[in-house]
Amino acid sequence: GAGVSQSPRYKVAKRGQDVALRCDPISGHVSLFWYQQALGQGPEFLTYFQNEAQLDKSGLPSDRFFAERPEGSVSTLKIQRTQQEDSAVYLCASSPLGNTIYFGEGSWLTVV
């Protein structure tokens, strides 16, 4: 497709379960970002990749959160031992270096 694609769109996880969220950026985009958006809030930065290199992971809330982009294209955000406070929309965005950021439609995670 032409846009940033995320899957799954919706995920309900039991507390303690591990989840993996996938992002397919726009082809050729060097930069890839993950943001977390809680209900009624603005997106909050989690991590940034330039190609396969994770240049900034300062926004990851705990060591239960892990992101990778091994071949510089598809990225996966993994959350281990999910907790209720992890419930949020996880937005992936990609960009040609230094230009407009394009967001995907997000993965809506609910932890019960």
Place this chain on the structure above:
Amino acid sequence: GQQVMQIPQYQHVQEGEDFTTYCNSSTTLSNIQWYKQRPGGHPVFLIQLVKSGEVKKQKRLTFQFGEAKKNSSLHITATQTTDVGTYFCAGAGGYSGAGSYQLTFGKGTKLSVIP
């Protein structure tokens, strides 16, 4: 760390009235971006402002970046029902130590337009 405050949190206007949302950063920014998010949707890029005092227009939307590069505003003239959504400002980089790629979003202004 860098903080971006946005007001008002909510705004209800009659169709045809004007609307303004304001954004203030605790630190000087390298640039500021504006996004629109429809209910249930994802943020969609509207514009980026880079220069001190910059003003840009997109049809009925006017964006301003303050002289000190710490504040910004979005003004919509004669609102329409299609303008409904949440408008976010997002500040990038500057002197806070954050990378120029790292956007700090405000909490957004949710606009409702009464037909």
